[in-house]
Amino acid sequence: MDQLARTPKQLGALIQRRRRLLKMSQSEAADRAGLRQEMVSKIEGGSPGTAIRSICDLLAALDLELRVAQRSRGSAQDIEQVF
Numbered sequence: 001m002d003q004l005a006r007t008p009k010q011l012g013a014l015i016q017r018r019r020r021l022l023k024m025s026q027s028e029a030a031d032r033a034g035l036r037q038e039m040v041s042k043i044e045g046g047s048p049g050t051a052i053r054s055i056c057d058l059l060a061a062l063d064l065e066l067r068v069a070q071r072s073r074g075s076a077q078d079i080e081q082v083f
Contacts, residue, residue: 019062
């Protein structure tokens with residue numbers, strides 16, 4: 001799974017897609033990440049102000065990683081159409 005996310009909403013959608021692919025509930029993902037289910041819901045919903053530590057913990061629990069790359073020329077709206 002190599003996907004591009006430029007907004008919290010897009011990142012949340014990718015995280016949710018992975019969790020569902022693993023047939024895992026939000027509660028199960030939260031337990032694995034050491035978070036509360038409500039935090040998983042906020043991350044998946046693209047809630048602003050989420051601590052990067054919480055996002056990284058959830059990514060690790062879902063066997064995902066965050067990569068930083070130079071921005072390509074497509075706009076956030078172009079990427080949004082993928083979701």
